[in-house]
Amino acid sequence: MSSINQAQVTSYAEKTKKRILPITTIENPSDEQGIIFNHAGEHTIRDYLLALSDLVGGPQNIIAASRVSGGKVIVFLKNKELVHEFQSKKGGFQLGALYFPTKKLKPPTTKLLLSNVSPTIPNNLLEDILVNTLKLKLLSPITYLRVSPNDDIFGHIISWRHQVYISSNFDSSKIPPTVEIVHNSRNYRLFLSADSLACFKCGNQGHKAEDCPHIEDQNRAKDLVDSHSSFPPLTNNEETLIDGIQSAAPKRTAPSTVSGTSSEQPQPAIPNAQTQASVAPQSSKKLKLEPSTVQTELTAVGTNISPPPTPNDLPALTLKQ
Secondary structure, three states: HHHHHHHHHHHHHHHHHHOOOOOOOOOOHHHHHHEEEOOOOEEEEEHHHHHHOOOOOOOEEEEEEEEEEOOEEEEOOOOOOOOOOHHHHEEEEEEOOOOOOOEEOOOOOOEEEEEOOOOOOOOOHHHHHHHHHHOOOEEEOOOOEEOOOOOOOOOOEEEEEEEHHHHEEOOOOHHOOOEEEEEEEEEEEEEEEOOOOOOOOOOOOOHHHHHHHHHHHHHHHHHHHHHHHHHOOHHHHHHHHHHHHHHHOOOOOOOOOOOOOOOOOOOOHHHHHHHHHOOOOOOOOOOOHHHHHHHHHHHHHHHOOOOOOOOOOOOOOOOOO
C-alpha cells in the first residue's frame, strides 16, 4: 500500500523537469528579426512579453528577449516577415498607462554606388554632398571598390567606384542620377545608383558597362546575320557549269492541235525532223525547220514517221550532273 502511494506522489524536481526541457540547440536569429524599445518604470521582461505576445500571434512567435545597455529592451521574433508586419501595422504596444513605440533593431538599408569618382576626391567631400546636399542618412563609412579583388597581383588597385549604405527611409526621386562636384578648381561629374550597379551603355541596372549583356546579344546577332549573308563567290568553272545546265534543259511547249494527230502525241525532236526532211523525195533542199512548225511541215510532205517516245516528266539535273 505504501509503495502505491509513493508511485503516485512525484517530487517538485520531477514536475519541473517534465515541464521545462533543456534547450541545447536553436536556430540563431538575425538582427532583422529584432525589435527594440525603451525600458520604463518597474516593468519586468515578463510584463513586456505579455503585452507583445497577443500582438505577434502568440508566445511561440517570440524567440528571445533581454534588457541591454542604454535603457533599452530587445525582443527577437520568429522571422523578419513578422517584424515587418508588426512594425507596419502596430509600431508599438500598450502596457498599463504607458505606450511603448518600437522600431526595427536593424533599420532597412540601401546600398548606394558612386561611379566615376576620381581617387583624388576625399571621402569627407563625398559625405558632405550626400548628407548636407542630398539629405541622406549614412549607416556605414564610404568604402572603395577594387578593380579585381580576387587578383593575386593587382587585387590592391582601386577603381573609380565607391559604395556606402544609407537608410532606406528616403525618397528615391530625390537622388539624382548625376552630381557635379568641384575639387581643386576642377569640375567632376559623379554617377549615383541605389542598390545595384548601373550600366551607362544600355541604361539598365545590375551590371557594369564592360559586362553589359545587351551589347553582347547585339554583337552575337550581328555576327549571326553576317555569317548567313556572306557566301563564297562562284568560280569560273562553276559559272560555266551552271550556264550549260540551264541551256541544256529542255523547254517544254504545249502540244499542237493539228488535224490527224493526237493531242497527247509528244513533239518530235529537232535533229530527227531535219534528217527525215532531207531524205524526202519531194524536195532536194535542206529544210530549216523551227520547233513550232515541225509537225505542220512533216504533214505537208506526207511522211508518216512517228518519233521515238519521250518521257513526260524529265528528272531535274543536279549541280554535280
